[in-house]
Amino acid sequence: MTGSDVAVLDVRDVHRTHGTGPAAVHALRGVSLTVGPGELVAVMGPSGSGKSTLLALAGGLDSPTAGEVRVEGQPLAALDRRGLAQLRRRRVGYIFQNLNLLGSLTAVENVALPLELDGTGVRRARAMARAALAEVGLPDLGDRFPDQLSGGQQQRVAIARALVGERRLVLADEPTGALDSQTGEAVLHLLRRRVDAGAAGLLVTHEARHAGWADRVVFLRDGVLVDSTAPLGSVEQLLSGSGR
Amino acid sequence: MSIRHGLLALLERGQMYGYQLRAAFEESTGSTWPLNIGQVYTTLSRLERDGLVRSLPESEAGQRPYEITDAGRADLALWFATPVSRTDRPRDELSIKLALALTTPGVDVRSVVQTQRAATMRALQELTRLKYASDRPEDLPWRLVLDAMVFQAEAEVRWLDHCETSLVRYRPPAPGPQSPDASRGAEAVLPADEEARR
Numbered sequence: 001m002t003g004s005d006v007a008v009l010d011v012r013d014v015h016r017t018h019g020t021g022p023a024a025v026h027a028l029r030g031v032s033l034t035v036g037p038g039e040l041v042a043v044m045g046p047s048g049s050g051k052s053t054l055l056a057l058a059g060g061l062d063s064p065t066a067g068e069v070r071v072e073g074q075p076l077a078a079l080d081r082r083g084l085a086q087l088r089r090r091r092v093g094y095i096f097q098n099l100n101l102l103g104s105l106t107a108v109e110n111v112a113l114p115l116e117l118d119g120t121g122v123r124r125a126r127a128m129a130r131a132a133l134a135e136v137g138l139p140d141l142g143d144r145f146p147d148q149l150s151g152g153q154q155q156r157v158a159i160a161r162a163l164v165g166e167r168r169l170v171l172a173d174e175p176t177g178a179l180d181s182q183t184g185e186a187v188l189h190l191l192r193r194r195v196d197a198g199a200a201g202l203l204v205t206h207e208a209r210h211a212g213w214a215d216r217v218v219f220l221r222d223g224v225l226v227d228s229t230a231p232l233g234s235v236e237q238l239l240s241g242s243g244r
Numbered sequence: 245m246s247i248r249h250g251l252l253a254l255l256e257r258g259q260m261y262g263y264q265l266r267a268a269f270e271e272s273t274g275s276t277w278p279l280n281i282g283q284v285y286t287t288l289s290r291l292e293r294d295g296l297v298r299s300l301p302e303s304e305a306g307q308r309p310y311e312i313t314d315a316g317r318a319d320l321a322l323w324f325a326t327p328v329s330r331t332d333r334p335r336d337e338l339s340i341k342l343a344l345a346l347t348t349p350g351v352d353v354r355s356v357v358q359t360q361r362a363a364t365m366r367a368l369q370e371l372t373r374l375k376y377a378s379d380r381p382e383d384l385p386w387r388l389v390l391d392a393m394v395f396q397a398e399a400e401v402r403w404l405d406h407c408e409t410s411l412v413r414y415r416p417p418a419p420g421p422q423s424p425d426a427s428r429g430a431e432a433v434l435p436a437d438e439e440a441r442r
Binding site: 044046189192207208209211212213214215217219221226227228229 | 365
């Protein structure tokens with residue numbers, strides 16, 4: 001990041017404890033992390049290491065016990081419930097492992113929903129939704145219901161919903177779920193493309209192959225960041241070397 | 245894998261001279277395996293000695309093309325039909341290094357694991373970036389070579405994760421006169437101990 005860039009996501013010395021006393025579980029213990037525009041950061045770690053907690057805090061779905069989370073410079077703790085809901089509709093996109101598509105709405109309606117909830121006119125919201133569906137390779141399936149789509153197509157709809165409009169921060173939790181490796185790769189390709197176009201991305205995964213799509217990979221163990229990879233050099237630098 | 249069979253496979257496409265073979269070899273392995281021209285000519289002369297290729301008259305430009313023989317084709321077909329044996333692959337320096345780190349006094353094994361994992365992860369990121377940059381249909385052979393390296397790197401990261409988890413539970417046997425059975429017994433109670441401390 002250059003000096004003029006504000007980190008899209010800024011997590012500062014965040015702790016998250018569930019419960020109190022001897023039964024307390026320390027999900028995160030002093031985690032700091034920034035993600036800039038055009039940067040995709042992967043968080044790797046085993047189950048229970050705090051990955052999903054970190055993602056929930058980044059998107060304002062949960063609040064830290066201590067420490068601070070900022071999205072585009074805005075401290076989330078300063079937002080009331082309404083402000084947080086607005087942030088989630090406008091600036092943050094989520095891609096979950098379970099897709100959370102509404103079965104009674106078509107693909108276009110699912111994708112347009114956050115925009116409509118946010119006050120965008122129906123016609124305009126649906127036009128934006130169709131554009132987002134085209135971006136994920138589903139230009140002709142917008143009028144189908146989720147159960148008329150394959151697993152991979154449903155996941156693409158969920159991604160379109162996460163990317164529709166001007167989302168500056170995209171949060172993905174094991175976004176390839178149970179998809180086969182080709183379809184999973186296509187999902188990451190879409191995420192990567194959106195980040196290359198200027199969004200900031202945080203990808204939680206336990207698969208190294210998926211984390212390989214990130215610019216930087218951080219490793220979480222028992223709620224603590226244990227190490228991370230430095231940002232990458234250029235493709236040209238790599239080609240001049242010999243593999244590893 | 246031998247350069248031998250690589251060159252035979254290339255000659256099966258048609259006759260070529262040394263520099264063409266080197267370029268085609270590097271192209272089909274996506275430059276992950278650079279060859280020097282000396283290796284190409286040494287291999288060609290051995291292949292010719294064994295009757296698997298034959299050299300043709302020099303061109304006016306002084307280039308001598310080679311072509312594959314029937315014996316060469318049979319050898320190539322056998323190579324494609326035979327699975328690669330794991331024992332033919334080079335010894336895995338990393339696993340040996342970790343095994344030694346564990347038994348060498350004063351080595352911070354966790355740090356060895358973490359340093360390696362960050363490096364392997366970085367290689368994986370680089371490979372993925374190369375893949376992302378080569379999405380034309382004609383890039384498929386190169387992408388598959390990259391995929392092979394991606395899956396190997398992924399396996400290594402998983403193994404390193406496994407090592408790290410195992411290290412959490414590991415306590416080296418205490419020095420001193422202890423029977424092997426006693427030291428095993430002491431280790432067995434440690435995981436629970438570790439859990440209790442968390």
